[in-house]
Amino acid sequence: MDSIGATTKASQLVSPKVTKTxxxxxxxxxxxxxxxxxxxxxxxxxxxxxLAKETYETAIQTLADPRRxxxxxxxxxxxxxxxxxxxxxPTYLCLQCPSIMSADGRDKHHEARKHAFTVESRHGCLYCxxxxxxxxxxxxxxxxAQRGTKRKADDSNGIEDQRLVATHAAFxxxxxxxxxxxxxxxxxxxxxVILQTIIHNPLVRNFYLSEGHSSRDCDDxxxxxxxxxxxxxxxxxxxxxxxxxxxxxxxxxxMAEQALVGYQQQDAHEYMxxxxxxxxxKNGGTLSEDCSCIIHKTFYGQLQSTVxxxxxxxxxxxxxxxxxxxxxIRDVKKRKLEPGASKAEKAEIKIDLKExxxxxxxxxxxxxxxxxxxxxxGSQPATKQxxxxxxxxxxxxxxxxxxxxxxxxxxxxTRVAFPLQLNxxxxxxxxxxxxxxxxxxxxxxxxxxxELVYELSAVIVHKGNIDTGHYISYSREGxxxxxxxDNKAVAASEAxxxxxxxxxxxxxxxxx
Amino acid sequence: MDxxxxxxxxxxxxxxxxxxxxxxxxxxxxxDMVLEIHREEKVLRMQSAVVIAEDTARAQMxxxxxxxxxxxxxxxxxxxxETTGAIYENGKTFLRGNxxxxxxxxxxxxxxxxxxxxxxxxxxSREPDLSKEYCMFYPFVSKPGHDIYGNQFPTEQAKTKKExxxxxxxxxxEKDNTPGSNDTGTPPATQSFTLNxxxxxxxxxxxxxxxxxxxxxxxxxxAQHLEKCLGISGRQSSRNAMxxxxxxxxxSGNTPLGSRMGTPQPGSQNNNGKRSPTKKGGADDDDDDDxxxxxxxxxxxxxxKKADRERLAASGATTPGSTHQSDPxxxxxxxxxxxxxxxxxxxxxxxxxxxxxxxxxxxRSESIRTEKTEGDDEGSDDELGA
Ligand SMILES: [Zn+2]
Ligand SMILES: [Zn+2]
Ligand SMILES: [Zn+2]
Ligand SMILES: [Zn+2]
Ligand SMILES: [Zn+2]
Numbered sequence: 070m071d072s073i074g075a076t077t078k079a080s081q082l083v084s085p086k087v088t089k090t091x092x093x094x095x096x097x098x099x100x101x102x103x104x105x106x107x108x109x110x111x112x113x114x115x116x117x118x119x120l121a122k123e124t125y126e127t128a129i130q131t132l133a134d135p136r137r138x139x140x141x142x143x144x145x146x147x148x149x150x151x152x153x154x155x156x157x158x159p160t161y162l163c164l165q166c167p168s169i170m171s172a173d174g175r176d177k178h179h180e181a182r183k184h185a186f187t188v189e190s191r192h193g194c195l196y197c198x199x200x201x202x203x204x205x206x207x208x209x210x211x212x213x214a215q216r217g218t219k220r221k222a223d224d225s226n227g228i229e230d231q232r233l234v235a236t237h238a239a240f241x242x243x244x245x246x247x248x249x250x251x252x253x254x255x256x257x258x259x260x261x262v263i264l265q266t267i268i269h270n271p272l273v274r275n276f277y278l279s280e281g282h283s284s285r286d287c288d289d290x291x292x293x294x295x296x297x298x299x300x301x302x303x304x305x306x307x308x309x310x311x312x313x314x315x316x317x318x319x320x321x322x323x324m325a326e327q328a329l330v331g332y333q334q335q336d337a338h339e340y341m342x343x344x345x346x347x348x349x350x351k352n353g354g355t356l357s358e359d360c361s362c363i364i365h366k367t368f369y370g371q372l373q374s375t376v377x378x379x380x381x382x383x384x385x386x387x388x389x390x391x392x393x394x395x396x397x398i399r400d401v402k403k404r405k406l407e408p409g410a411s412k413a414e415k416a417e418i419k420i421d422l423k424e425x426x427x428x429x430x431x432x433x434x435x436x437x438x439x440x441x442x443x444x445x446x447g448s449q450p451a452t453k454q455x456x457x458x459x460x461x462x463x464x465x466x467x468x469x470x471x472x473x474x475x476x477x478x479x480x481x482x483t484r485v486a487f488p489l490q491l492n493x494x495x496x497x498x499x500x501x502x503x504x505x506x507x508x509x510x511x512x513x514x515x516x517x518x519x520e521l522v523y524e525l526s527a528v529i530v531h532k533g534n535i536d537t538g539h540y541i542s543y544s545r546e547g548x549x550x551x552x553x554x555d556n557k558a559v560a561a562s563e564a565x566x567x568x569x570x571x572x573x574x575x576x577x578x579x580x581x
Numbered sequence: 582m583d584x585x586x587x588x589x590x591x592x593x594x595x596x597x598x599x600x601x602x603x604x605x606x607x608x609x610x611x612x613d614m615v616l617e618i619h620r621e622e623k624v625l626r627m628q629s630a631v632v633i634a635e636d637t638a639r640a641q642m643x644x645x646x647x648x649x650x651x652x653x654x655x656x657x658x659x660x661x662x663e664t665t666g667a668i669y670e671n672g673k674t675f676l677r678g679n680x681x682x683x684x685x686x687x688x689x690x691x692x693x694x695x696x697x698x699x700x701x702x703x704x705x706s707r708e709p710d711l712s713k714e715y716c717m718f719y720p721f722v723s724k725p726g727h728d729i730y731g732n733q734f735p736t737e738q739a740k741t742k743k744e745x746x747x748x749x750x751x752x753x754x755e756k757d758n759t760p761g762s763n764d765t766g767t768p769p770a771t772q773s774f775t776l777n778x779x780x781x782x783x784x785x786x787x788x789x790x791x792x793x794x795x796x797x798x799x800x801x802x803x804a805q806h807l808e809k810c811l812g813i814s815g816r817q818s819s820r821n822a823m824x825x826x827x828x829x830x831x832x833s834g835n836t837p838l839g840s841r842m843g844t845p846q847p848g849s850q851n852n853n854g855k856r857s858p859t860k861k862g863g864a865d866d867d868d869d870d871d872x873x874x875x876x877x878x879x880x881x882x883x884x885x886k887k888a889d890r891e892r893l894a895a896s897g898a899t900t901p902g903s904t905h906q907s908d909p910x911x912x913x914x915x916x917x918x919x920x921x922x923x924x925x926x927x928x929x930x931x932x933x934x935x936x937x938x939x940x941x942x943x944x945r946s947e948s949i950r951t952e953k954t955e956g957d958d959e960g961s962d963d964e965l966g967a
Contacts, residue, residue, distance in 0.1 A: 158605050200679050252787070254801065320807075
């Protein structure tokens with residue numbers, strides 16, 4: 070699925086011709102496909118295919134530059150003397166000469182120079198002046214999907230290829246879209262919501278649909294990975310739309326983890342950790358740092374904790390493996406409240422996910438009792454900071470809504486606003502280091518700050534109080550959102566998703 | 582522009598600038614939306630034009646090809662065919678003109694049937710032309726109180742005991758009367774085709790056979806039943822246990838759980854060490870089990886006997902010794918519904934309209950009803966989906 074700089078669209082589902090989730094991948098070989106985007110591209114390729122592809126690739130690379138000043142600047146020749154215009158509207162890069170033009174300029178350029186092909190600057194789509202339309206040529210689309218980088222050509226696990234594997238493996242019934250509910254087998258919705266997010270995770274899905282762990286070849290009893298494989302088979306190759314009873318998964322979970330046994334509500338986050346661990350083990354997981362199992366490939370990140378002695382300024386760092394970011398919300402909320410805020414104010418306050426991340430990665434004073442400096446010796450006050458050393462393709466974010474004290478457990482209902490797109494760069498070790506340097510050396514001018522854009526892909530919501538609550542989840546397929554509530558699969562809007570009082574959020578890297 | 586010049590701009594000019602920037606932003610949002618939809622639609626139409634050309638070419642082949650297998654790459658005749666939207670030539674297809682103009686209909690590239698263009702109900706729905714057969718991938722329905730396949734949710738307040746039974750009766754009636762409701766093959770060549778929406782209504786709740794006692798029960802009561810059936814005293818604070826296991830919060834990446842995996846609940850080991858986790862319809866021949874008073878020990882032995890019987894039945898004339906060794910594996914394989922043997926299972930479940938079968942179902946539902954009274958307090962809200 071393509072999404073070069075794709076901005077999210079509101080109300081996709083409202084339009085009549087909505088769900089094209091099943092749009093076949095371009096450039097696939099087994100599906101019927103036109104050889105060229107249009108007759109005119111056909112003759113362009115006939116003249117010099119290698120050159121055409123090379124210039125298109127160059128154009129796509131120009132557009133990939135995050136600053137984007139260059140492709141958005143064009144000469145306006147509307148008046149007598151040319152003026153330089155920087156526009157935020159789409160511009161068009163000529164494929165046959167270095168000109169960059171507005172939409173009007175593009176048409177005039179064709180009249181004057183007979184250059185018929187231009188590349189639109191926001192998405193890199195090819196515009197054919199003869200067709201007077203955008204054309205989607207298989208060869209060009211492949212370059213566009215790779216964003217002009219050759220490296221990605223041989224990466225078969227890319228998100229772009231998600232459908233390729235699915236459709237090439239075997240014949241898939243047209244209705245097998247993976248959109249089914251999971252029956253509540255009696256307080257098992259904590260399991261269902263985690264399974265739904267895994268089912269709609271393109272990386273894990275690719276793994277299972279390309280027979281990454283085929284239950285036919287596995288002899289383990291009550292194997293969780295086999296149960297997962299069974300679910301993927303049921304969801305993506307059976308022509309059924311009713312709910313599915315994940316009995317094997319329930320049994321395998323009970324067999325593997327004593328604490329999960331029984332008819333009782335569990336914590337979805339704890340179940341997720343359990344599931345990740347079990348799948349890691351059953352898919353050739355190793356204990357070493359660089360385990361290459363599907364779970365580690367998808368979710369494995371590292372947190373760096375940097376401690377700086379206040380006296381001798383000695384810095385020590387430690388790395389922690391993580392499968393999610395567990396964020397505090399209680400303190401963030403407290404800090405935001407005016408002292409002496411009324412109960413109503415406390416209930417209404419809304420915090421932002423970015424505030425939670427800021428708080429998670431901010432500097433923190435360690436009292437001397439907590440830190441012993443190895444360099445200057447003895448207990449010293451110090452400053453500690455967490456940062457993300459390694460970002461995985463998919464980042465689960467856990468909002469700490471449940472608090473367990475010895476006596477009882479409570480739930481925080483605080484609203485946490487979260488974005489559809491999240492730039493995680495500011496929370497990385499690299500960004501924090503750069504920030505620290507900046508504050509030391511005055512006059513340090515940062516370059517255009519790089520972005521690590523993650524897109525929201527799933528949301529898990531806990532409704533009700535801690536004991537009798539219910540879990541539901543939202544998952545994104547392409548640009549469409551779906552709500553899963555036990556055995557129901559329902560169309561949802563972006564607005565519905567953003568309204569949700571999230572417990573777990575899943576962000577997926579826009580580019581891998 | 583340097584800073585001074587900017588500050589010299591008069592406020593009126595600023596408002597013009599702000600307006601223009603805002604306009605351009607809206608322009609971009611609309612541009613992106615339109616382009617995305619345009620691409621999706623045009624790619625589908627391109628494929629449709631190709632499918633039409635390929636199918637026309639195949640129809641014109643000297644000797645008609647064998648009926649193409651679904652999904653198999655279609656044969657490539659060495660001829661040249663022109664359709665309105667494309668030219669087919671020796672296995673390759675070239676577009677003619679803009680497929681958005683030449684090819685009004687979207688044909689599914691997989692099953693080669695036309696796609697329904699609008700949802701059948703709800704937002705943006707349109708009455709479909711029922712004289713055609715459509716690809717099974719329908720546009721998803723967006724309608725309050727309905728799922729994406731257009732199935733209506735059962736109304737929550739209608740869950741009085743009587744009504745629940747009514748629903749069950751309907752389900753039974755449906756099970757018995759429409760054996761072919763799941764038939765995915767092409768319908769007979771009549772003039773009008775019926776639209777197959779979701780294959781089961783939302784209120785449909787499948788039966789699940791308990792791997793331990795072989796009783797059939799509604800899947801919504803499975804966890805509760807299994808807990809009792811396995812004799813798990815259960816209710817120990819799982820949170821405390823979990824906290825101990827996962828250590829501190831989310832840092833669980835490398836924690837090996839290996840040692841724990843091997844030691845399931847002692848109480849459940851006997852029962853489950855040898856059991857197939859799911860075996861739908863397995864209780865068919867052994868309904869007498871259902872009527873027995875659920876004394877745990879008795880059940881266990883009973884069950885082993887039955888497992889033996891089954892094993893022998895399944896493996897035919899193999900020696901008992903050899904079946905014993907490979908037993909768990911076989912069981913496990915049986916338990917896994919592969920897409921391949923799905924059809925078979927379906928038939929057994931739904932398509933079977935034999936008379937004795939009905940009797941069995943009645944008995945089953947009775948046993949469920951008695952069970953329901955046991956745990957009535959919790960039972961009611963778990964059916965509401967809590
Ligand atoms: Zn030019
Ligand atoms: Zn053209
Ligand atoms: Zn396995
Ligand atoms: Zn691993
Ligand atoms: Zn189809």
